[in-house]
Amino acid sequence: MFFASDNTGPVAPEIMAALTQANSGYAMAYGNDQATTELTTRIREIFEAPDAVTYLVSTGTAANALALATLTQPWQAIFCSRDAHINVSEANAPEFFSAGAKLVAVDGPSGKIDPRALETAMSAIETGGLKNTQRGPVSLTQVTDFGAVYSLGELRAVTGVAKAFGAQCHMDGARFANALAALNVSPAEMSWKSGIDALSFGGTKNGLMGVDAVIFFDPAHAQEFQLRRMRGAHLLSKHRFLAAQMLAYLTDDLWLNLATRANAAAARLELALATVPELEFQHKRDANMIFARWPRHLHQRAKAAGAQYGPGQEGSPGGGGGDLLSARLVCNWVTTDAEIESFAALLRA
Amino acid sequence: MFFASDNTGPVAPEIMAALTQANSGYAMAYGNDQATTELTTRIREIFEAPDAVTYLVSTGTAANALALATLTQPWQAIFCSRDAHINVSEANAPEFFSAGAKLVAVDGPSGKIDPRALETAMSAIETGGLKNTQRGPVSLTQVTDFGAVYSLGELRAVTGVAKAFGAQCHMDGARFANALAALNVSPAEMSWKSGIDALSFGGTKNGLMGVDAVIFFDPAHAQEFQLRRMRGAHLLSKHRFLAAQMLAYLTDDLWLNLATRANAAAARLELALATVPELEFQHKRDANMIFARWPRHLHQRAKAAGAQYGPGQEGSPGGGGGDLLSARLVCNWVTTDAEIESFAALLRA
């Protein structure tokens, strides 16, 4: 009963095999290896983006912070959801890497940016003023931090506001594969065709050991990003082992298959939890995360039985007047039906 | 009819005289002059704070940013009003000088921090977590950016919340004298006796040429602050001219007299505007600033007649359905009754 996070699970066997295979003889360091070159080509094909450049790092926070720093001047604002990982779970990394840009929190449902709220926030910044923070990029999270998936229309509504202000758009796609599997659209449609300029393309939460990519659809960012990555100490010398993982991930639809399994497990968990009388869902499930709340005594019982999961949204007293505490439940490509059933049974009991 | 800001007015004649008097012979540079030493003593007397240390800079933003950077680690949050000058009018200077701390906007009436909202914001940060921003200092603005003055009780309610979390408190006192004149309390009461650890003590908006002080009530901050000031290029070599201004400012209650005049002018302006039928006040006036709104055509008339003032809160259509635009009107120690009358007459006509 392990629903704590999709970064607590194992590495997919295909990835382990790729690591073993890559571990033969010498390879040029710092990304000058053959696998890295292949990866660029593979990404261009998958994203239908012949000019895209791709860079690997070992954490999602590095992907986000380095990508955003490349798009942002220190005197600018980065607009993001109030609940965005970059705003609440990255220990000021975006501020650090951008040399002091300001994150402006925008409201919206289930961790999404509401386009009207974005327009209000971007309009509140005076054009041409020197004393105020300047407008910078917009960062969207897909899947959001409350488990929601933007539809293509929703994505484009947000990036449309950004573009109207001349702002570039970043997508934190730590769970890009989960969102893509949920929407059943193409990678291009969910990225550059929807106005995304820079993408944090996650792997770590979906079966890799610690590899996330940054993809820029405009190669003009290549040189600056590479210098920022090196200066940020995020260029791994034995880079072939990152590239080998990412290549295997993108082979035979492994990335989509893993994500589809995680999403399907979450769907089954949702069904099982729907039978718990005292539980209420807090957000609609779109991918592999469920946010729900239930009484304290059932939390105690679940924890006592060894269930692992994290707190959800803070401080959420139940609407009905009860003492409901919220939880975040994340499914993984290895989540089993047995786990799901045991967990639901605990809460139902 | 010049109500644009209290930093557009002239320098008080006593200050000009002090500059002339200071301009004689040689003086040690970088604050090693006699006037600077005297200033430290004077501040200690006025604030009843025998250990306080005082440093001069030439802008209020420097005072705020350097004081806050001294109190803040880069991975921390600075809690302030959503409308605080440090949050909206300093071009990310606090983020820059603190090497990337995050400003967390807290709601409250008329630019004040609501103590309950502060408690919520500070509680939302997980104690002991590594991934989230850490708690850092609280910054209050007195007079607030919407012209309100915290009572001592209100101040202490806010700093009390901060202290409960072990956080230090900074006061942006760009208009400290105006607030003090309004409350009629002692400098000690409105600062360290109300929980303030570091004070930006403004002079520029109240008759000086470009001098603001930072006062720490705990001298343990002295060395770090001085190094930050130097590294920030804010240590003036001909420092005697800053010290001479600040000493004259604090002589014979000049600072309070200038502020009292500005406040009184604003009170008279308020009375005059109360007779304008189509005008409504947006915030209660406490010191030398008035926020009000009135129809667009009256703005046009006022501007055409040469009145100078800035926009107030953005985009505020009138409650009654009209097309009301807001304005900020700031009085100064040189504001005349004639200006006030002419301006009100324009709007009444």
Add this chain to the structure above:
Amino acid sequence: MFFASDNTGPVAPEIMAALTQANSGYAMAYGNDQATTELTTRIREIFEAPDAVTYLVSTGTAANALALATLTQPWQAIFCSRDAHINVSEANAPEFFSAGAKLVAVDGPSGKIDPRALETAMSAIETGGLKNTQRGPVSLTQVTDFGAVYSLGELRAVTGVAKAFGAQCHMDGARFANALAALNVSPAEMSWKSGIDALSFGGTKNGLMGVDAVIFFDPAHAQEFQLRRMRGAHLLSKHRFLAAQMLAYLTDDLWLNLATRANAAAARLELALATVPELEFQHKRDANMIFARWPRHLHQRAKAAGAQYGPGQEGSPGGGGGDLLSARLVCNWVTTDAEIESFAALLRA
């Protein structure tokens, strides 16, 4: 006998008069005043540079750090003399404002950059490498920190090396007027016609109260510089008082007259000191600074008699085996013949 620094002397009476004259009524804040506009025009005329943009700050360190930050990326090197003020006397301000660029110290005589040493240093940086610091701008100091003045030929030899690497050139002209008076060339010749892209144009060391300018000959830097200045808390609200000083400085050749007086005083001091048997000069005098050394007991006598001056180059035992200590002696526009004579007499005795 005050030879400590040219920033310990008084403000020129013409400047005080300009301040008094500027102190009338209201003026738009933050550089939107009339004097600031006039200043831009005046600088363009004096420098024969119709596109130049000019910005004022209140310290020379701010001028240097903000100008360099505008020319430098954080992953680059700034090449400067080992003895440059930016390298040894600005408390890491260039590193701070540039978000972590590296200063690379280049050797040369009397605080100048030797062009061959510069070429070696710039060549040592691998073109196209990602792991090494990248090449950034070159910063020259005119007058150097050891009192030397680059001839036009020397300037162009250094900037020629820089240009061959595609690097921009900054001049720290804290004593620009002294150098210009010494060389008797035009401002244009000593700046953009010699390859300078950005100039810190000093005023504080030559009779102003605390005003230095940054001049960019290419206005493409204007917007970024202004945002950096604001974010660095170096945009003064009562900006008219900076502009008024700088305008008066540039009126009727005041700047050159003050510098000529300081240089002439130093020439007389040099003559007087040449008669001191136990004194030896360490650098050739070109402008208003003298570096010399003499026995410890004469230092003690001079200090006891109230002479003020600073240490020169550190730790310099005399070539002849004696115990010679070095000193830096700086003359000012107010240095008197009496001071000079008294001082030399002390050392001669």
Add this chain to the structure above:
Amino acid sequence: MFFASDNTGPVAPEIMAALTQANSGYAMAYGNDQATTELTTRIREIFEAPDAVTYLVSTGTAANALALATLTQPWQAIFCSRDAHINVSEANAPEFFSAGAKLVAVDGPSGKIDPRALETAMSAIETGGLKNTQRGPVSLTQVTDFGAVYSLGELRAVTGVAKAFGAQCHMDGARFANALAALNVSPAEMSWKSGIDALSFGGTKNGLMGVDAVIFFDPAHAQEFQLRRMRGAHLLSKHRFLAAQMLAYLTDDLWLNLATRANAAAARLELALATVPELEFQHKRDANMIFARWPRHLHQRAKAAGAQYGPGQEGSPGGGGGDLLSARLVCNWVTTDAEIESFAALLRA
């Protein structure tokens, strides 16, 4: 014939086995796993340091930059060898993570810091001054960037100077194991018993996939380091895979065995090269790196035959007047006698 770097070789089979073994079920993320706890204990035993704290990152540059930032204030200097990796090969990462500290290059033989040169450099910084850079930590590289190993006496001579100034000491031990194997002393002797406060303990160059540790012997640094690591995006979520590698590395002396093999290969390469008539060694070999130079035509022949190695020290014409170009040759735990012989034969021919 692959002598380009010890980061181009494969991962040791014991490490691959440890990864496979670690890849089972769930583990708490972000270092809250069992292996990480064990690692702390293991390091304390090996280093005879019961209070030491250990943190893992995925690059050596991250280890260096984060460790140094924890020991350094932004207004300080970091003293290091002119040739140190942190000074020439980390793209300003130390400056970035320290928020703008200055690296002061100190001379010495073969990449070592000369203690007298260090004393001169540290003395040149004025104690108590505000305008100059302040003294900060000293960073030594063991093995140095020119392949030399400090003896314990040499280490202590350098750290002794540092301690006399109250400065803390960091060791860049990217090749700590190679140095230890060469000296045949204990880890404690080569670290805290020789005055080292913080150690970058390398693994990547000695058979790991991308894991380096930072060890502080004083746990007072623990909290700040962890916050810096998170903010620097260097805390890996699937941390068990780093810990598993490092634990295996420290099991059954694997780390020392791998290093011993690399050193022994270099010794054999040195012997073989000594038979090349036109080759001269530039530095004494102490561990697994050789710096030598030979005529251009032999470089061409070697490259044409597929030999891989990097340039050594730049621009080194031969003493004898010939056209000698230098090279860096690095051996690895997988370097074979066949490679060595083929390479030497190429140069001999």
